[in-house]
Amino acid sequence: MTSASDPSSSPLDLENIRRTLTRLEDTIIFLLIERAQFAHNPRMYTKDGFADVLHRDGFTGSWLEWLLRETETSHAKIRRYDSPDEHPFTPRADLPAPILPPLNYPPLLVDPTGINVNPAIVTFYLDSIVPSITRTVTDHLGKANDDGNYGSAGTRDIECLQAISRRIHCGMFVSESKFLSHPAAFVPHILNPNPDELLALITKPAVEAALLVRLENKARWYGAELGPDGEPVRDSGKEKVSAEEVVRLYREYIIPLTKDVEVEYLLHRLDGLSQAEIDALAAQQGPA
Numbered sequence: 001m002t003s004a005s006d007p008s009s010s011p012l013d014l015e016n017i018r019r020t021l022t023r024l025e026d027t028i029i030f031l032l033i034e035r036a037q038f039a040h041n042p043r044m045y046t047k048d049g050f051a052d053v054l055h056r057d058g059f060t061g062s063w064l065e066w067l068l069r070e071t072e073t074s075h076a077k078i079r080r081y082d083s084p085d086e087h088p089f090t091p092r093a094d095l096p097a098p099i100l101p102p103l104n105y106p107p108l109l110v111d112p113t114g115i116n117v118n119p120a121i122v123t124f125y126l127d128s129i130v131p132s133i134t135r136t137v138t139d140h141l142g143k144a145n146d147d148g149n150y151g152s153a154g155t156r157d158i159e160c161l162q163a164i165s166r167r168i169h170c171g172m173f174v175s176e177s178k179f180l181s182h183p184a185a186f187v188p189h190i191l192n193p194n195p196d197e198l199l200a201l202i203t204k205p206a207v208e209a210a211l212l213v214r215l216e217n218k219a220r221w222y223g224a225e226l227g228p229d230g231e232p233v234r235d236s237g238k239e240k241v242s243a244e245e246v247v248r249l250y251r252e253y254i255i256p257l258t259k260d261v262e263v264e265y266l267l268h269r270l271d272g273l274s275q276a277e278i279d280a281l282a283a284q285q286g287p288a
């Protein structure tokens, strides 16, 4: 697990994991602020947006897909994707092996690479978030909402996507923590797959409600200009990012997709276990 977690407690301690999720709120808000300073630049996301530049190398994807592949190729070499909380957007089979020796991560999760919801993350990020947080600019080179900053905006997109991906896939650690706290509650709905029942078991409405209130306050503060008195100027129209949009991102996309990851992880939690191991978990009413 990355930053903000309490080193004194277990990486599967639920409050420890929630501290990491809370810290990622700050990271995601500030990265959205960075992206929001550039235009939408929709040309970056279409297959033929940069055909003249990219197709020479035989690459037929979009600017963003190319930049992701280039970025993740170098990150794979420094073993970023050996970490159980990192998931590439580029297919793993297309990435090179690390040039550094493997780190011995503790086997905390069952099959951490088995779930990857990054395609869904890209879809909602490009379709719903980028158009709403970026500013409207006058035409650049005769193209609407295009400021020509394809490198800067593209690198900010990648930073946003990576942070959102880390946050959503953190759901596997949350799910493992909840499972270990009361295996018997989950086992019947895994053996007879019941995603709705598993969703009900992992959903904590009070935690979600508190998160959205905290998030809106953070986004208003982080996105505000400070007045002469040093206080944030509210509703100045010069906010660096829309607090409403940040809250919508979490309410409509990040939280639901995190819970999808939690449920998907649980559905495969017993894979590969012996009948005796499953029977023991089915009888375990509390933490081991």
Ligand SMILES: C=C(O[C@@H]1C=C(C(=O)O)C=C[C@H]1O)C(=O)O
Binding pocket: 018, 171, 174, 202, 203, 204, 205, 207, 208, 211, 254, 255, 256, 258, 259, 262
């Ligand atoms: C992440 C958790 O699981 C669920 C998902 C949440 C989220 O994505 O923010 C919050 C509470 C739960 O409904 C948790 O319990 O902390």
